[in-house]
Amino acid sequence: MQLGMGLSDDTPVLTIGGWVEHGELRTGDHVYGPDGRSKKILAVTGSTEQDLHRLTFDRSVEIVAAGDHLWLGHRDYKLPAVELPKGPNGERRRQYGTYASRELAWTTSQIAGIPIGSNGPSRSFQVDLAAPIDLPAQDLTVDPYVLGLWLGDGNSHTGIIGLDLQDAAELDLLGRRVPSNERGRLVSVRIPGLTAALNNLGLIKNKHIPEAYLNGSVEQRLALLQGLMDTDGCCFKSGQAEFTNTNFGLADGVAWLVTSLGFKYTRAETVGRFAGKEYRPVAKIRFSTRPDMPAFRFPRKLERQHPSPSRESRRRQIQRVEPVGRGSARSITVEGGLYLVGRDLVITYHCDG
Structure with a gap:
């Protein structure tokens, strides 16, 4: 196996047994591939001191790798000018500025050599997003959609969920209406058995997403x-979806759900404001929607989703590569040649052996 093609030993990698550092992976372990399915590790090298580089992708995603480590991606190249039919007066005409995308396997060092302009890399290197991670179904005591509704707008003491009047039709399908003190603006529904189920999950007065639901x-x-x-959540006219909550634990959970379902996201933390006053800090998770993975069920939000995914929403762009000195790194060989690394599940090549 080749040295110099490794990833930093402390890079987190998702395995079928949970998160493991890259330096702890062993032959026979199973990681995940671009198709979201598990891939067996066929061989590993020992860790060695290597010259490492930090690759920074859009959305502030970072991976540390050796200079000879391979990445499968795409670059846009300008095509030659095309001769067009002559004009009405016999003048010659050409079509300029057409670009085509090529799939390439480049090393970290080659990507580092891409010129950097005032607006970022010139025709930068782009890596596809992975498919949704294929995890086994869990035995869940509360329907996951209902749990999501309760975590968002449920009474933390009971199994009552309150929503805006415009969403009453959807909420009425789940339970029985109960009186509300919101002067007609809010519809509250009690779902039979939900309070007891939430209590058994330890969620009453303690809103969080249980591990089983994150790994379903x-x-x-x-x-x-x-x-x-x-x-x-909300969906803007642009098709961008955004989850907003003061519970940072819920925001962390949404970030993982989005990532594991094949989206990329941006996270921002701001101070909540209303009527000129500052309130608790707010976390915001924003991502581009896709028709194959609808992020909503309520019609008024669902209708704003993108009718088709843009190329930008399906790829990660490497924006810069910087040397970070020497560090411990190793290589692995996996079935299929590609596997996912980092908390954001970035596709990378294994060692070719």
Whole structure:
């Protein structure tokens, strides 16, 4: 196996047994590939001191790798001018400025050589996003969509969920209305058995997302995300979705749900303001929507989603590569040649052996 193609030993990697540092991976372990399915590790090298570089992608995602480590990605190249039919007066005409995307396997050092202009890298190197991570279905006592609704807009002491009047039709399908003190602006519904189930999960007066729900199947994780977004999320006219909450633990959970379902996100933390007054800090998770993975169920939000995914929403752009000195790194060989690294599940090549 080749040395000099490694990733930093402290790089987190998702395995079928949970998160493991890259330096702790062993032959026979299973990591995840670009298709979201598990891949067996066929071989590993010992860790060695190597010259390392930090690759910074858009959305502030960072991975530390050796100079010879390979990345599979895309670059846009300008095509030659095309001769067009002559004009009405016999003048020659050409079409300029057409670009095409090429798939390439480049090393960290090659990517570092891409010229940097005033607006960032010139026709930068772009890496595809992974498919949703294929995790086994969990035995969940509360429907994940209902749990998402309650975590967003539920009474922390009971199984009552309150939503704006315009969403009453959707909420009425889940339970029985109870009196509300919001002067007609809010519809509250009590879902039978929900209070007891939430109490058994340790969620009463303690809103958080249980591990089983974060690690459910694609369908379960998507349902949970939809419940959270229908309550504490919005969809802008641009198709961008945003989750907003003062509970940073819930925001962390939404960030993982989004990542594990094949999206990339931006996180911002601001101070909440209303009527000129400052309130508790607010976390915001924003991502681009896709028709194949609807982030909402409420029609008024669902109708604003993108009708088709843009290329930018399906790829990560490497914005810069910087040397960070020497550090411990190693290489692995996996089935299929590609695997996911980092908390943001970035696709990278293994060692070719």
